[in-house]
Amino acid sequence: MGPQNVAFGIIAAAMVLAALRVVTTRNVVHAALYLVVVLAGVAGIYVLLAAEFVAWAQVLVYIGAILVLLLFGIMLTRAPLRPSTELDNDQRWAAAVVALGVLGLFVGLLVDAFGDEQFEPETATSAGDVGEWIFSVFVIPFEVVSMLLLAALIGAVVIARRDD
Amino acid sequence: MYVNQYLILAAALFSIGVYGVLARRHAVLVLMSVELMLNAVNINLVAFSSAIQDVSGQVFALFVITIAAAEVGVGLAIVLLIYRNMASPNLDRVHEMKG
Secondary structure, three states, rough: OOOEEEEEEHHHHHHHHHHHHHHOOOHHHHHHHHHHHHEEEEEEHHOOOOHHHHHHHHHHHHHHHHHHHHHEEEEEEEEOOOOOOOEEEEOOHHHHHHHHHHHHHHHHHHHHHOOOOOOOOOOOOOOEHHHHHHHHHOOOHHHHHHHHHHHHHHHHHHHHHHHH | HHHHHHHHHHHHHHHHHHHHHHHEEHHHHHHHHHHHHHHHHHHHHHHHHHHHHOOOOHHHHHHHHHHHHHHHHHHHHHHHHHHHHHHHEEEHHHOOOOO
8 A cells, every 4th residue: 555545545534524524513614614624635635646736726716715705605694603403404314315325326336337447646747738738628618617707706796786 | 546446535525515415404504515516526527637647637627616616606696695585594494486
């Protein structure tokens, strides 16, 4: 077992535990803070997969921006800052059955499809490689995505604005 | 490294996200669970990109990150509107369309 596998095990265990706390904790702010652990773990997984630029984008966009937005959402909806039993609805058991079913289905399919196939992460892909791909092969999707981001920005302002 | 160790980790994160979306009542917590699911998809994309040595998977992951940012922006605007109209961020209070 190489050092990469040890790192993977530690990161994966921390991520799964933190993700479970995100969906079960009784405190809204704690859920957001556990989400930081999951998102940082995902960035660590990207580093293990030698995807350097995606890892940085993950840290900047998710931990830097999206999480702050979620905390603003918590603040603006005046969520209870102390533990509350009001956060879950009463279909928790049905939800757990569905989630376990999805997990079982996926794991069965994946073991069937990939078995013990192995790979070695290539040498790190630099931001330059990714940029070359974005601006040559994927240049039209890139433009579409920037239009979508602009539309979402304007849409969010229009939806949340008070008409008075 | 096994391909499956990444794929099964992503499957676990995805199912946890499914549970969160179904079981949570507070709208911001539902959005957080959606983020968990999007991250699971991204792990898959980057793992396949690394396994078949093709950068396009990473480009797709970047697109998904962008879409997630747009989704959270619009989603929070909708949550704020629900809070303003219902005086509560709980999604099971939103049943105006139920016959």
